[in-house]
Amino acid sequence: MSEISTVGAPAVSVIIPVYNCAAYLPECLDSVIAQTESSWEIICVDDGSTDDSVSVLREYERRLAGKMRVVEQENAGCACARNRAIPLARGSYLMFFDADDFLEPRCFELALDAARRTNAQIVVWDLWFYNNQRKRQQHPPLGILHFAPFDFDGQAFSWKRSPDDFLMSFQTWAWNKLFLASFVREGGYRFAEDVQRSEDIAFVYPALVDAERIATVGERLISYRVMRAGSAMATKDRHAFDFVRAIHSFRSYLAETGRLEALSRSYATWAMSSILYNLNTLASYSAFCEVYRYLADRGFSNLGLADLGEHDFLDPIYYARMREISECDPAAYLFGRACSLDAAREDALAVLDEVSAARDEALAERDAACAREAAMRADLDRAVSEFDAVMGAAEQRVGQAICRLPRAIQRKVGTSKR
Known part of the structure; x- marks a missing residue:
């Protein structure tokens, strides 16, 4: 398949392999459409889906009119689907995104800003896990990403900044990273097609150790769906x-x-x-x-x-x-x-x-504080009422005195005339 012209190229090419994800595709694709950065294209490679994925993809392709391209292939695996899309991408940067995940609205904006500000070849960002059973975001395990040894001055870096920490800091995932397209093409990085699991390693880790300029974004910009039946993670025993x-x-x-x-x-x-x-x-x-x-x-x-x-x-x-x-x-x-x-x-x-004990103690302290606040409010209300009563009586006396004053003046004047 011939490569697409880069004339009028978008900033980001989003590459999404799809296999039986019809139920999740709208949320995935809508999260791209909702990006604050509007210069993007989507390339979806359907890997022989047997559900309604292709129908969903074709409808979005029609609606997006030139900003999305759908490619269909016989089932050959995620790596093959991603590799097939790389030469089709027109964007200055590449992002590899799973069809059941979704992005925060500022993902492209913040990643591109970091890339352009530091001239980075790779940008890495933090993430959420999305628990598909409980339908909520959750923090990933502590330490799963570890930016501190590298991004302490806001500058781009390479593995040489902290060699011992490097491979444990950024993970082998492709989907929380932005790659400079020219860097990927010049390096010839590709996903491993001879494995069905861990195929990211062959692409991501060589690229990371080859990169001279890596940048990070501390914000959580993507939600990675976990606890989903039928996902690739749920079929590991076969591979x-x-x-x-x-x-x-x-x-x-x-x-x-x-x-x-x-x-x-x-x-x-x-x-x-x-x-x-x-x-x-x-x-x-x-x-x-x-x-x-x-x-x-x-x-x-x-x-x-x-x-x-x-x-x-x-x-x-x-x-x-x-x-x-x-x-x-x-x-x-x-x-x-x-x-x-x-x-x-x-x-x-x-x-x-x-x-739990600390929580119960805190709740008891809160209840006591609420009771004290209620008592203070009651005291304040009484004081205000008493003050209003005093002021009312005082105003009445002043009013009476003011009313008596003209009469007193009249009496005084009358006395003077006589």
Whole structure:
């Protein structure tokens, strides 16, 4: 397919892969339409949807008249859909956006401002999780993004500013980032089409470590939908080893580009964090055991982790977890984790009790303060009433005195004439 001319190009090309998201597309697309920055285009690639997604897309394409393009393909995966859209994009910047998520109205405005002000090749922003079951936004886990070691002066930066923190600070997601289109094309960055999960890593992390100028926006500009049945996250067991392949591929990239040594602690910490997350989110015991045994047998070695020591990780907990997986069978490991989670649950309940007690104390203090306020208001009302009564009596006496004054003057005048 030929590339689109860049004559009259928009500022942002929004690339949205779509697969069976008809129920969420209006909220997604409306959030783009509602942007305070109006210079954008939407490129939606339908990846063989079997619901009404294409009908919804075509209706929006008709309504937006030239600002949206819909491409249809046989089901080939999210990575293929995104890659297909990249050469079609006319915008100066690229944003990759999931079809079930939605943006805050100032997302493009603030991201473009940061990009232009700092001449950044990549802009990263904060986010909300949107709990699809409870229908509300919620904060993501603490520390999931960590801008502080980098964006302390408002200037653009690269991984060299804080190598150890780098890979744990910005995540592998494509959807909370804005990419300079020329930077993406010159670097040849593409999403991994040989995996169905963790396909972002092959695009985002090489781009991040190659970038000389990265900027951040502290505001939460996107809501990432979680707890949705049928999402890609809900089907991880079918592609249980994809994350291992993605980590291995990125390690090879670091080695080939001569950055592995400088980013060794960052890589080791991120790799173990990713391993633990993916193990913990597998749905079946059989998939868990298969991945677990692979890691213990040769996976850690293949990923360059097996021979590392405690100080090769930013947090010793990652070294401890690697040793547990290497030395324990899956059942023993899970039993240990269950015991730890039970202890953590008890600690959390204790904290909750303390918070509840503090809340009850605060409510009691509030009620007492309200009672004191009510009593003071009653006293004030009585005082005002008494004051009004006194003033009324005084006004009456003054009025009577004023009325008597002319008569007194008349009597005085009459007396003088006689």
